Structures are given as structure tokens and as C-alpha cells.
Amino acid sequence: xxxxxxxxxxxxxxxxxxxxxxxxxxxxxxxxxxxxxxxxxxxxxxxxxxxxxxxxxxxxxxxxxxxxxxxxxxxxxxxxxxxxxxxxxxxxxxxxxxxxxxxxxxxxxxxxxxxxxxxxxxxxxxxxxxxxxxxxxxxxxxxxxxxxxxxxxxxxxxxxxxxxxxxxxxxxxxxxxxxxxxxxxxxxxxxxxxxxxxxxxxxxxxxxxxxxxxxxxxxxxxxxxxxxxxxxxxxxxxxxxxxxxxxxxxxxxxxxxxxxxxxxxxxxxxxxxxxxxxxxxxxxxxxxxxxxxxxxxxxxxxxxxxxxxxxxxxxxxxxxxxxxxxxxxxxxxxxxxxxxxxxxxxxxxxxxxxxxxxxxxx
Amino acid sequence: xxxxxxxxxxxxxxxxxxxxxxxxxxxxxxxxxxxxxxxxxxxxxxxxxxxxxxxxxxxxxxxxxxxxxxxxxxxxxxxxxxxxxxxxxxxxxxxxxxxxxxxxxxxxxxxxxxxxxxxxxxxxxxxxxxxxxxxxxxxxxxxxxxxxxxxxxxxxxxxxxxxxxxxxxxxxxxxxxxxxxxxx
Numbered sequence: 001x002x003x004x005x006x007x008x009x010x011x012x013x014x015x016x017x018x019x020x021x022x023x024x025x026x027x028x029x030x031x032x033x034x035x036x037x038x039x040x041x042x043x044x045x046x047x048x049x050x051x052x053x054x055x056x057x058x059x060x061x062x063x064x065x066x067x068x069x070x071x072x073x074x075x076x077x078x079x080x081x082x083x084x085x086x087x088x089x090x091x092x093x094x095x096x097x098x099x100x101x102x103x104x105x106x107x108x109x110x111x112x113x114x115x116x117x118x119x120x121x122x123x124x125x126x127x128x129x130x131x132x133x134x135x136x137x138x139x140x141x142x143x144x145x146x147x148x149x150x151x152x153x154x155x156x157x158x159x160x161x162x163x164x165x166x167x168x169x170x171x172x173x174x175x176x177x178x179x180x181x182x183x184x185x186x187x188x189x190x191x192x193x194x195x196x197x198x199x200x201x202x203x204x205x206x207x208x209x210x211x212x213x214x215x216x217x218x219x220x221x222x223x224x225x226x227x228x229x230x231x232x233x234x235x236x237x238x239x240x241x242x243x244x245x246x247x248x249x250x251x252x253x254x255x256x257x258x259x260x261x262x263x264x265x266x267x268x269x270x271x272x273x274x275x276x277x278x279x280x281x282x283x284x285x286x287x288x289x290x291x292x293x294x295x296x297x298x299x300x301x302x303x304x305x306x307x308x309x310x311x312x313x314x315x316x317x318x319x320x321x322x323x324x325x326x327x328x329x330x331x332x333x334x335x336x337x338x339x340x341x342x343x344x345x346x347x348x349x350x351x352x353x354x355x356x357x358x359x360x361x362x
Numbered sequence: 363x364x365x366x367x368x369x370x371x372x373x374x375x376x377x378x379x380x381x382x383x384x385x386x387x388x389x390x391x392x393x394x395x396x397x398x399x400x401x402x403x404x405x406x407x408x409x410x411x412x413x414x415x416x417x418x419x420x421x422x423x424x425x426x427x428x429x430x431x432x433x434x435x436x437x438x439x440x441x442x443x444x445x446x447x448x449x450x451x452x453x454x455x456x457x458x459x460x461x462x463x464x465x466x467x468x469x470x471x472x473x474x475x476x477x478x479x480x481x482x483x484x485x486x487x488x489x490x491x492x493x494x495x496x497x498x499x500x501x502x503x504x505x506x507x508x509x510x511x512x513x514x515x516x517x518x519x520x521x522x523x524x525x526x527x528x529x530x531x532x533x534x535x536x537x538x539x540x541x542x543x544x545x546x
Contacts, residue, residue, distance in 0.1 A: 023442070074443070103517075105484045107439060145439035145480075238428075238473035242462060245455045245474075252448070276493060280475055283492070287435065287476050289446025353466065 004166030005152040007111040008033075008079055012041040014148075015077050015109060019045060026073035028101070028108075029063035029094075031080050035165065046073070053086040060086045065097045068106075075107040082116035082136040095140045112136055114192040123191065130179055149192055154185035228256030231308055232290075233300065233318040235262060236270070236277035240319070241284065243351045247317045248288045250349075258290040259311055263303035265296075301335065305342040315347045398471065399427035402495040403461075406434050406482050406509050408453055414501035414529045415461060419468045421499055421527060430495065431461040432475040434485040443478065451476065482510070483517060490522055497525045 008031060019025040027047040030038075048068050050061040062085055068076055078101070083094040091097050098108050115124040118135045125131045141147065152160075158176070160166055167175055232247035234240035244260060251258040260281065264270075270278070278294075285292040297303040308316065321335045332338075339348055403418045422429040433454035435447050458474040465472035479485030500518060503509025510518075515528050 102481060103483055103487075105443075105480060105487065107480060238471075241474045242459070245459060248451065249455060252452075279492060280473075284476060286444055287447055287478055288451055289448065 003033075003113060004157055004160055005150050007113075007150045009035075009038050009041055010148065010150045011077055011079070011109050011111055012038065012045070015045060015075065016041065018075055024074040026068070026071060026076050028068045028076040028078040029080070030077060033166075034168065037165075045077070053088065055086045055088070062086055062089060063094065063097060065090050065100065068101060069104050072104065073106060075109065076101055078108055078110045081110040081112040081140070082134045084134050093136075095136055098140075112141070114188055117141060120191055124188065130184075151189065151193070154182045154189065157185055158182065227312075228254040228314050229312050230254070230256050230258045230315045230317060231304065231311070231313040232258065232260050233263075233304055233316070234260050234281060235319075236274040236281065238277065239353070240277070240281060242353065243317060243319050244281065244284055244288070244290070246351045248290060250315065250317065251290075254315070256315070258288070259307070259313070260285055260290055260292045261295060261304060261307050262293070263295050263297045263300045265298055301338045301342055304339060308343050308346060313343075313346055315349070316343060317349045317351055319351050320353075399425055399496040400473075400494060401425065401427045401429050401497045401499055402489070403429055403431045403499050404434055404482075404486060404489070404510075405431060405457060405461075405501075407507075410457055410461070411501055415464060417529050418499045418501075419465060419470050421497070422465075422470045422472075423468060425497070427496065428471040428473055429461075429465055430473045430475060430493075431458055431465075432477055432489055433458060434482045434489075435476055435478050436482065436485070437478050437480055439480070443480065445478075447478065483514065483521075486518070487521065495524055497527060498522055499527045499529065501529045 015025050027045050051064040053060045053062050081095050115132045116136045119138045121135050230251045232243050282292050295303040401422050435450040454476050462472050477485040477489040479488055500510050
């Protein structure tokens with residue numbers, strides 16, 4: 001909303017919570033404005049030292065973007081999003097630095113005052129009589145995953161200002177007579193609240209329309225009386241992606257946990273292609289919230305039966321078995337027959353390739 | 363007795379030959395798959411344009427390549443990057459299923475992925491970092507629609523290795539719905 005409401009403080013509070021949750025949080029740039037409470041809130045967080053830049057015989061301190069990218073934390077705090085960088089740095093504006101940081105896969109918490117938003121610049125100048133030079137394209141704010149408004153009544157902010165919590169005492173009278181007049185702050189507050197309300201509305205509408213009827217029914221449904229646990233037999237090859245997809249959808253419908261099992265034969269090292277497929281399956285399992293298990297063993301049925309017993313599997317899914325030669329069929333019964341025999345009480349489902357269905361059946 | 367032994371020997375030889383032929387065919391299939399070029403077809407959002415998919419399949423068939431369709435799933439800020447994304451997967455799976463079926467019908471080898479990232483670009487970077495792709499086929503989004511914007515495409519040209527084919531957004535054509543609607 002405006003300087004002094006506590007944006008940086010709030011950002012630091014959020015960051016401390018993230019750090020507490022085990023995330024790697026780093027201060028990329030912080031403007032504590034010599035506010036002791038803010039400095040205390042920043043304690044314990046790692047800091048990327050600022051770099052010094054000389055411009056027209058003045059030494060300026062700026063965020064060290066290359067150092068931050070090299071450090072590559074999970075979350076970076078970058079204060080004052082609308083700031084204009086000193087000439088000669090990677091970008092003219094700090095929000096451009098932030099875009100580089102985001103592209104590197106680093107989350108960013110940042111702060112901005114509402115008067116810096118480009119589309120509101122004229123409106124704010126009209127309301128307050130003060131033209132803000134550093135502006136931020138609205139698209140930058142629109143691309144944020146979440147916007148948190150830090151709200152304070154004009155009276156409370158003026159009291160903070162008078163108490164010396166915002167600016168040093170010598171700057172307070174001038175501030176009170178110019179930007180920090182009650183009517184200015186009230187106008188800015190209204191603009192900020194409207195802005196966030198519009199954003200919330202824009203997010204809410206598509207999300208609500210996305211909720212499918214069966215999702216709502218599923219949410220209302222009573223918990224399963226008996227816990228289902230699904231086990232999908234996979235191998236490191238592309239068709240396993242389909243088996244995992246079907247298994248996950250079944251698990252969703254049944255409200256059960258999903259385990260993926262590859263019984264890995266140790267008689268030969270995995271080929272590069274297999275390793276790549278296995279890594280892809282590992283990532284798919286992670287995004288689906290499934291558990292990937294790799295059991296060494298020569299016999300799929302033995303491995304599957306052992307895992308199914310250990311984990312309380314109620315439902316087993318597998319792809320269509322590869323065709324076997326006559327000799328192999330003579331030597332050992334069919335895989336599905338053996339699974340049914342070894343796993344009494346477990347449902348077995350063969351996942352087919354639906355694209356192979358005859359056309360008239362579709 | 364001799365006749366029985368001869369019949370048994372013939373049966374064993376025939377079964378052995380059958381098993382060997384099946385094994386040889388499988389090895390040959392595996393070798394062919396391993397040597398095949400891989401074309402990445404990243405998708406975002408709830409719907410996929412059919413002309414874009416048809417074009418990607420045509421390219422894959424012409425190159426005798428495997429088409430790897432990848433749904434890029436953005437991870438909201440309040441979740442850790444390795445969080446499971448059930449809602450996103452609900453959207454992704456029917457799309458990937460439909461693409462796989464279209465690929466099989468077109469006689470194109472296919473594979474599928476779901477990749478997470480804070481942004482689509484981040485997800486793409488993760489994907490490219492983990493796997494080899496010889497070509498990337500990107501369907502540019504019409505203005506205002508969700509998908510790959512001109513800026514995303516420019517970024518991709520700058521950051522991604524290999525050949526990049528950008529498909530211009532076009533009309534779905536009469537009676538052709540976006541793929542998600544058909545798959546849902």
C-alpha cells in the first residue's frame with residue numbers, strides 16, 4: 001500500500017516460516033530502512049552480500065544477481081520490485097532481475113507499493129499529487145502466483161510514522177506534510193484493496209468453473225470403510241507410463257494409495273534407454289504422489305507377491321504380458337495365472353492399449 | 363518309441379525356434395526404439411489443438427521418431443517443488459491418453475511425461491536437463507489464449523538445444539474440437 005505499512009517485515013515473516021519448513025531461503029536484497037524490528041526479523045536467514053557500483057562518483061549498493069543465481073536457493077527474498085538498477089548492471093529494472101531468478105527455478109518473494117503499478121500511476125498522481133517515477137508493468141504483478149496485501153489504516157500508519165518507526169525523526173515532518181497525509185493514504189489504501197479484490201475475483205472464477213461434478217461428489221463421499229492399496233507392475237519402457245496413468249486414476253476413484261513395482265533382474269546392467277525410462281517413471285510417481293519400489297529378483301511373480309503381502313495390496317494392475325514361446329509356456333504357467341494363485345484376495349487388472357480397440361467399439 | 367522320440371524332438375526344436383524368433387524380434391524392436399530420434403511435444407493448459415497434434419504426428423512419422431508428449435504442470439508457490447499435483451494430473455492424464463491413442467492410430471511411436479516447475483519455462487528446463495530430445499515441436503498459442511506465447515518461443519529458441527519447430531496457431535476447422543474436450 002505505502003512505505004512503512006510493514007511489507008518487508010511481512011515478507012520476512014513468511015520467509016522465516018518457509019525456512020522453518022526446511023526450505024533453503026536466501027535474502028537476495030533487503031531494504032531494512034534502518035528499522036530495528038525488520039532487522040531482527042531477518043536474523044538467521046542467509047544473505048547474498050550486495051555489490052557496490054560506482055555511478056557518477058557515487059557508490060551505490062545493488063543486488064548481486066550473478067551471485068544469487070550461482071547460490072541457487074529454493075526461495076529468494078528480493079525487496080522493492082519496482083526499483084531501478086544502477087546503470088551498467090545486467091538489467092535496467094529489478095523486476096527484470098527477478099524474471100531471471102524465476103527462470104532459474106528459484107521462487108521469489110518481493111514487495112511493491114501500489115503506487116508503483118504502471119496502470120495506476122496516473123490515478124495515484126491525480127489522487128495524491130505525487131508522480132511516482134519508478135513504475136512496474138502490471139503484467140509482472142499479474143504473473144505472481146500469489147499477491148498478499150499488507151493493509152494498515154491511515155491513522156495507524158501516521159502513528160507509526162510519528163513514532164519514528166518508518167523514517168528517521170528529521171524526515172517525519174516533511175513526510176507528514178506531503179505524501180503521508182491522511183487523505184492520500186486513504187486513497188492509496190482504497191486503490192490497493194480494489195486491485196487485490198479484482199485479482200482475487202479473476203482467480204476465483206476460472207477455478208470455480210473448473211471443479212467437476214464428480215470431484216464435488218468425491219469430496220462429499222464418506223471415507224472408504226476398507227483402505228484400498230494398489231500395486232502396478234511396471235518395467236522401464238514407455239508403455240509403463242500408460243499403466244501408471246490408469247493405475248493412478250483407479251487409485252483416485254478408490255481413494256487408495258498407489259505403489260509402483262519394478263522387479264529388476266540383476267543378470268545384466270540396465271541399458272541407457274532403461275535408465276532414462278526409469279528416471280521418467282520416478283518423476284511421474286513423484287508428481288502423482290505414488291511410491292516407486294524397485295525389487296531385485298529374477299521372478300516377477302515372487303517379487304510382486306512379496307511386496308503385495310508386505311504392503312497390504314488389494315488391487316494389482318499390470319500391462320498385457322509379452323507373448324511367450326511354446327517352450328516357455330510348457331516350462332512355466334502363464335504370468336497372470338501364477339499371480340492369481342499367489343495373491344488370493346487381490347483383484348488383478350490387465351491394462352490394455354485402448355488405441356488397439358476395434359474402431360466400431362469406440 | 364522311435365516315432366514318439368522324433369515327434370518330441372521336432373516339437374522341442376520348433377518351440378526353441380519359436381522362442382528364439384520371438385526374442386530376436388523383441389531385441390530388434392528394442393534396438394530400433396533405442397536408435398529412434400525423440401521429438402518433444404510440450405503441452406500446457408486444459409486443451410490441445412488438434413491441428414497442432416496432427417502436425418506433430420506428421421513430423422514424427424516423417425522422421426520415424428518417437429513423439430514424447432509432455433504436460434507441463436505449474437507448481438503453486440505455496441507448495442514445495444516436489445509436491446504431488448493431483449488436480450493438475452486430473453487434467454493431464456486424459457490429454458496424454460488421447461495423444462497416445464492418436465499416435466498409435468497414426469502409426470507413430472509415443473511416450474508421455476508430466477513435468478513440474480514453478481513456471482512452464484522452468485518445467486521445460488527441468489525436462490531438457492533430464493532427457494535427450496532431438497527436436498522440440500511447440501504449438502504457439504493464439505493471442506490471449508493459455509499456452510506458449512511469442513516470448514516463450516523466443517526464450518525456447520535461446521535456451522533449448524536441438525531443432526525447434528514452432529506451429530502457428532490455426533483454426534480447429536469445422537467439427538474439430540480441442541483434444542481435451544474430446545478426451546474428457
